[in-house]
Amino acid sequence: MDPDGLYEDIKEQTNFYLKCLLLTSPGENISDARYGVGLRSYLFEMNIPQTHERIVAEIRKQVGFYIPIIELVDVIILADDLDIDQNSLVVKIIYRIEDELIDFDVSVDPTKEIGFY
Numbered sequence: 001m002d003p004d005g006l007y008e009d010i011k012e013q014t015n016f017y018l019k020c021l022l023l024t025s026p027g028e029n030i031s032d033a034r035y036g037v038g039l040r041s042y043l044f045e046m047n048i049p050q051t052h053e054r055i056v057a058e059i060r061k062q063v064g065f066y067i068p069i070i071e072l073v074d075v076i077i078l079a080d081d082l083d084i085d086q087n088s089l090v091v092k093i094i095y096r097i098e099d100e101l102i103d104f105d106v107s108v109d110p111t112k113e114i115g116f117y
Contacts, residue, residue: 052077071096
């Protein structure tokens with residue numbers, strides 16, 4: 001971000017949009033109750049492939065509708081048994097925008113500040 005609080009490039013802005021979309025729970029945005037993946041709601045789900053598939057499907061649906069300028073290449077749920085026992089979750093998203101391939105990770109851990117890197 002530049003000193004005026006504006007995003008310097010499309011990558012920064014897109015990462016911000018992704019972070020908001022992933023961390024907002026459906027119903028939280030009063031102007032559009034359908035907006036948001038709600039990753040926090042999956043923290044207490046079973047750590048099984050079906051849960052991972054539901055998360056990936058919801059991410060693909062939401063990104064396709066709300067951020068159609070990006071092409072999702074891959075969505076990977078990084079949640080081993082230790083992560084789940086500690087109620088944390090990391091989602092890795094690889095996407096393409098303007099012919100650039102970008103890796104984006106978002107972590108959800110209720111004991112720490114939620115962030116992305």
